[in-house]
Amino acid sequence: MTSIVNLEISSEGTGLAELFESVPSLACEAEAGVVSDGYDLWLSGASKDEIESGLADASTIEDRTLVNGSEEQWLYNVTFAPDAIDLFEVVLEEGGTILDASASGRSWNLNIRVQERSDASSIHTRLEELDLEPTVIRLYDTSDETGSQSGLTQNQYETLVAAINYGYFEIPRDVSMQELSEELGVSHQALSERLRRAYRSLVTSELDVSPEETEPALSSTLSD
Known part of the structure; x- marks a missing residue:
């Protein structure tokens, strides 16, 4: 297990x-x-x-x-x-x-x-x-974990929760990334990178793959 x-x-x-x-x-x-x-x-x-x-x-x-x-x-x-x-x-x-x-x-x-x-x-x-x-x-x-806890650091977890609460994931969005970064007191770049790493942690944990296993697909996507 x-x-x-x-x-x-x-x-x-x-x-x-x-x-x-x-x-x-x-x-x-x-x-x-x-x-x-x-x-x-x-x-x-x-x-x-x-x-x-x-x-x-x-x-x-x-x-x-x-x-x-x-x-x-x-x-x-x-x-x-x-x-x-x-x-x-x-x-x-x-x-x-x-x-x-x-x-x-x-x-x-x-x-x-x-x-x-x-x-x-x-x-x-x-x-x-x-x-x-x-x-x-x-x-x-892993069979017992919830999606909000899958391999996330506390900062990543809190950032995702804040993004949900402020409506960042709504369609259309209720808040832009710049506005969200100002609310959280971090730079636009820092927020973007924190979200990206949080997404990656969720995906690698939920799909039960190692970060290394995702590299070829990621590289292919970026080169398209």
Whole structure:
């Protein structure tokens, strides 16, 4: 029975620990469907100069490349040093698939799909052995989940609820994306990207496919 486990994990000791130490206000969200070397991470909560400086000074980060960005957040492809704890690799090794990963306030929040509940236990045990202080927020079978909870972070869930309440999904729309972004106090770009990642989390969870499995179809669509 496929299950989803929502874990909160300390960022201390992970590959981004030094970056969070130097930039305490940093927020991070992993890009779904990573197909390149390293990990694609959206970084925000500080100026670009502060983030660049923190990345450059972090000994746990071997390489980084700026991929994309706006005035408030930037997408970096990050490669961790060999001796750093690679949180994503740990989950993969224990049989989990990360549907969504975000970090702020020096803690990670992960939604992980596992084929058996014993895999969730193995992931938790491994993280404990690495002193990452894992806390299970929620563990549920995919057959029991509701559409509004499928692999979403709290921010994504609250954004979708707000979009529904303000009539963004009505036909015709009662509110534009610009108006919704102003109501939520985020930039138009940040809202667009948050909604896109929320849609992707819902689809990959509901259809029971990994983010990687959706890549060919996505690439084909974008090239049309």
